[in-house]
Amino acid sequence: MAFLGVIGGLGPMATAYFMELITAMTAAEKDQEHLKMLVYSVPALPDRTAYILGKSKESPLSGLVEAGRALGTLGVDLLAIPCITAHYFHEQIEEQTGISVVHAIRESAVLLKEAGVSRVGLMATDGTVQSKLFQKEFEKQGIAVMIPSESGQAKVMSLIYDDVKMGNAPDMTAFEAVGKELRAQGAQVILLGCTELSLIKRSNPLSREYLDVMEVLARAVLLKTGTPIREEYKDLLSNTKQEMLV
Numbered sequence: 001m002a003f004l005g006v007i008g009g010l011g012p013m014a015t016a017y018f019m020e021l022i023t024a025m026t027a028a029e030k031d032q033e034h035l036k037m038l039v040y041s042v043p044a045l046p047d048r049t050a051y052i053l054g055k056s057k058e059s060p061l062s063g064l065v066e067a068g069r070a071l072g073t074l075g076v077d078l079l080a081i082p083c084i085t086a087h088y089f090h091e092q093i094e095e096q097t098g099i100s101v102v103h104a105i106r107e108s109a110v111l112l113k114e115a116g117v118s119r120v121g122l123m124a125t126d127g128t129v130q131s132k133l134f135q136k137e138f139e140k141q142g143i144a145v146m147i148p149s150e151s152g153q154a155k156v157m158s159l160i161y162d163d164v165k166m167g168n169a170p171d172m173t174a175f176e177a178v179g180k181e182l183r184a185q186g187a188q189v190i191l192l193g194c195t196e197l198s199l200i201k202r203s204n205p206l207s208r209e210y211l212d213v214m215e216v217l218a219r220a221v222l223l224k225t226g227t228p229i230r231e232e233y234k235d236l237l238s239n240t241k242q243e244m245l246v
Contacts, residue, residue: 001035001036002035002036002077002078002224002225002226002227003036003037003038003075003076003077003078004022004035004036004037004038004076004077004078004079004080004221004225005037005038005039005040005068005071005072005074005076005078005079005080005099006018006019006037006038006039006040006071006079006080006081006082007040007042007064007067007068007071007079007080007081007083007086008039008040008041008042008081008082009041009042009043009044009045010042010043010045010048010081010082010083010085010086010195011043011083011164011165011195011196012041012043013164013196013199014082014083014195014196014198014199014214015039015041015082017082017195017198017199017202017214018080018082018195018214018217018218019037019039021214021215021218022035022037022218022221022222024230024233025215025218025219025222025229025230025233026222026227026228026229026230027228027229027230027231028228033228034227035221035222035225035227038071038074038076040067040070040071042063042064042067044063045060045063045064046058046059046060046063047060048060048083048085048086048088048125048127049085049125049126049127049128050127051127052085052088052127052130052131053126053127053130060086060089061089061092061093064081064086064089064093065092065093065096065097068093068096068097068099068101069096069097071099072097072098072099076099077099077225078099078100078101078102078221078224078225079093079097079099079100079101079102080101080102080217080221081093081101082195082214082217083195084104084105084124084125084128084133084193084194084195084213084214085124085125085127085128085133085194087103087104087105087128087133088127088128088131088133090103102217102220102221102224103137104213104214104216104217104220105133105134105137105193105213106137107216107217107219107220108134108137108191108211108213108216109134109137109138109140109141109143110141111211111216111236111237112138112141112143112189112211112237113141113142113143115237117143117188117189117237118142118143118144118188119143119144119146119185119186119187119188120138120143120144120145120146120187120188120189120190120191120211121145121146121147121148121179121182121183121185121187121189121190121191122134122145122146122147122148122182122190122191122193123148123156123178123179123182123190123191123192123193123194123197124156124191124193124194124197125156125157125160125194126153126157128193128194129147129153134191134193146182146185146186146187148178148181148182149181152177152178152181152182155171155174155175155177155178156178156194156197158171158174159171159174159175159196159197159200160194160196160197164196164197164199164200165196170200170203170204172200172204175200175204179210183209188209189209189210189211189237190209190210190211191210191211191213192210192211192212192213192214193213194213195213195214197212198212198213198214198215208237211236211237212236215233215236216236219233219236
C-alpha cells in the first residue's frame with residue numbers, strides 16, 4: 001500500500017481537515033482499506049506570506065525540507081502539503097527531499113481545463129496572489145485568473161488571519177462580497193486557494209461555483225496512490241453536496 005507523508009501544521013486546523021477529507025473521500029468498507037498516512041506537524045515554521053512579500057527574512061523552506069526528509073526516512077512514497085502558499089517552495093522541496101510533492105495548484109488547473117473553464121476568480125493570501133502561483137499554472141492551461149480589488153483582497157486576508165486562524169466565525173458578508181466582485185469580472189468558478197478558506201466551506205453551505213483547492217489536493221493524492229474514491233467526490237465540479245464533515 002502507498003504511504004503518504006503530510007507536512008502539516010500550516011495551519012493546524014487545516015491539516016486536521018485535510019485528513020478528514022482523505023478519509024471521507026476514500027471508498028472503503030473497513031479500516032484496513034484506508035490510505036497509510038503519516039503527518040509531521042510543524043506549526044512553528046515562519047509565516048509563508050510574510051516571507052514571500054519581503055516582510056520577514058525568516059524563510060520556512062529549511063523547516064519544510066527538514067519535515068519532508070524526516071518523513072522520507074520513515075518510508076513515505078509521496079508528500080502533500082495542505083497549505084497553498086507553501087507551494088511557492090514546491091520545486092525546492094522536491095529537489096532537496098528527493099520525494100514527489102503533489103501540486104494542488106497544478107492539479108486544479110488541469111481539472112478546470114478538462115471541464116472547459118476559461119476564467120476563474122481567486123481567493124487566496126497576499127503571498128499566493130502576488131507570487132502569481134495560480135496565474136503561472138493556469139496560464140499554461142489557457143485559463144485567465146481574476147483577482148479581487150485591493151479592498152476585496154483585504155477582506156480575504158481578514159477572513160484568513162482574523163477569523164479562521166484566530167478561531168473566530170468567518171464574516172460571511174465579506175466572503176460573499178468578494179465572490180460577487182469576482183463573478184462580476186467574469187469568473188466562472190471561484191477558487192478557494194487557501195486552506196483556511198477550505199474551513200469556511202466546511203462549515204458554510206456554498207454554491208457549486210466554488211472549487212476548494214484542498215479538496216482537489218485530497219482527490220489528487222487518492223488518484224496518485226491508487227486509492228478508490230467515493231462516487232460523490234470523483235467530479236468535484238459537479239458535486240453539489242456541501243455537507244459538513246463530522
